Amino acid sequence: MNWTNPRKLMTGLAIATALSTAAVALPVEAATLRMAWSQDATGLDPHKQTAFPSIRLLELVYEPLVRLDPDLNVIPAIATSWEFAPDAKTLTFKLDPNAKFTNGAQVTPADVKASFERILNEETAAAARSNFLSIDTIDTPDDATVVFNLKTADVPILVAMATINAAIVPASEITAGTIGTEAIGSGPFKLDSWEPNSREVLSANADWAGGDVKVDGITISVLPDETAILASLRAGQTDFALLNDPLVATMVPNEPNLQLNRVAGLAYNVLQLNPSRPPMDNLKVRQAMSCAINRQEIVDAALAGEGKVTGPLTMPAFAQDPSTLFCYEQDLEKAKQLMAESGVTGFTAKVIGATGEPPVAASEAQVLQAQLAEIGINLEIEMMELNVYVDTWLAGNFDMAVAQNGGRPDPFPMYNRYFTKDGNLLKVSNFVDDTLDTLMREGQAETDPAKRVEIFHKFENHLVEQSPWLWLSTGYGYTAQLKTVSGFVPSPTGTLFGLTEVSIQ
Structure with a gap:
């Protein structure tokens, strides 16, 4: 199928018009x-x-213990240094004595402990909670030291801590219940x-x-x-x-x-299926959809060629050649065969997307709509305002969703939330698989870098074959x-x- 992109033409005209008129004064x-x-x-x-x-x-307002530099190395933030015990079951941080919140209070080990206890509290509904479930206890032996005692070896926890979802907030503000209404970082x-x-x-x-x-x-x-x-x-x-x-x-x-x-970027564009809803609960239907789509065509038509086809692992240290993954080359005959084997003779489903986040979401949905029609799947597209989309997405209340999800330098904090049995975003993935869970646990506990790559390649291969989501591209x-x-x-x-x-x- 040859795609022209009317959005590109219309956007170009809109840009030309906008550039020829006076902008709103700032x-x-x-x-x-x-x-x-x-x-x-x-x-x-x-x-x-x-x-x-x-x-x-x-x-720009809050800080985690550590952050990532542009080369994806872990560097100091609130913590000036850190050290794993030889068994990777204890992680000790030394805090910067000059770190202060904007209310003038010094950042203390008590604030760090309270922040992670808040993240781990299910009632908080923290976005990254499951990345820290290996934490057993947190010690604060002096006014500059925080010790995380872990239930299992967990090398990727350091990368998980290098995000704003693991920001350190004042213990006093947690007690006061003002996190989210005041921004004191x-x-x-x-x-x-x-x-x-x-x-x-x-x-x-x-x-x-x-x-x-x-x-x-x-x-x-x-x-x-x-x-x-x-x-x-x-x-x-x-x-x-x-x-x-x-x-x-x-x-x-x-x-x-x-x-x-x-x-x-590490972020990825993806068509998220909801495997808890028929007929997406049928493996052969999901695999047929994966075989039916032309990922490069989506990149060319929706992203104006500004991207590349990707598998689930977008980080350079773990990424595989996508062409080696299950059905990453469009194969309509195989897709039709899988649909026939599934016993499903076409169906209608709704795909949701966020207006403007990313801006290519509507175009991706339109290309997917045309491609999946080739195997009898009728996609109805519903675009939502971002806040409505986020609430719907978090609740898992969709048949399919065109999404752009954030990437991480390590596979465990990137996918643990979705594809382990205690992942806090299981409502989003609606997919539990024993093999994925086991491989995730092995990759978390393994300390040898080469063995971790091998484990997560197995994870990626199995994830793509199961096709709960259809990974499209990075941009x-x-x-x-x-x-x-x-x-x-x-x-x-x-x-x-x-x-x-x-x-x-």
Whole structure:
């Protein structure tokens, strides 16, 4: 099937129109970075947020014990050093004595302990809870030391801790019940105000233990769409912007005063099936769908070629050649044969997607709709506002979902939440499999890097064969900036933490 992309033509015309008209004026503030994005945060609780805009905002306000640098190495954040015991069952951190929350209080071992106890409390509904179930007890032997005693060897727990879903929050705020209503972190910026779907104002945190940031603050404006963002950049009314739409991002290099930052990401685009609902509970139906889709065609048509076909493991240290995975080359004859063997003679299902997050979701759904029609599957597409989509997704209340999920440098914290028997996002995957659970546990406890790669390759092969989800592609993370802005280094994780190094000429 040959695909043309009317969205590309229409988007191009919209961009041209936007660039020929005056952009909405944004306030000019000396030494303040004027930033824009088109999707706003949906909440302020760092332990609960799953939406990318929320995570990107909170990474500037809160800090975990450790973080990842742009090369995906674990580096200090609140902790200055850490050490595993030889059996990998004890992990000891030393805290930075200069780390302070924006309320002036020092970050203490008690805050670390309280934060992880909150994450582990089922009532919190923390997004990454299952990544920390190996924690048995937490000791605080002195005012600078935190010791995690683990039930099993758990090397990947360090990578799991390097996310904002493992942020350290004040124990006093946990007791007061104000996490999520006030943003009191120890990060490089303070959140001074948040007007949902309109504007955020951040100021530099003078007490940040990480040193001085190079701007006085950041004002984030939520603009209607990314064509408006590009127009605002072109007019010099925005200094820096987060872009998600490859069709808009690829226009940036044509602008003489703008710079595009582009980095291959760990996040993946995926068609999530709900195997708890007929007929997706039928393995042969799921496999038929995997064989029927043309992943490269989806990349070309929906992502304008800005991506690559991927299996579940998107991180460089573990990724396999996707062509070696089950039915990654489109095979309609095999798909039709599998459908015949399934006993299902075509069906109708609804696929949901979030409007604008990612911007390619609707286009992906349309291409999938056409491809799956070839084997008698009728997809009805329903696009939702981001906050509605997130709630529906978390509840697992869908037949299928076009999603973009975050990646990690290690497979265990990336997929443990979905595909182990005690994963806290089992409602999202709706899929329990003994083999996947066993391989996950083996990969968690194994300390030999080569053996871990072997284990997770088996995990990936089995996951793709079971086809609870159909992995499609990875793309790129984009930011755009005026050439008067310098110092930003993008990361495969998509974090905007690099804004701590930004300066404005």
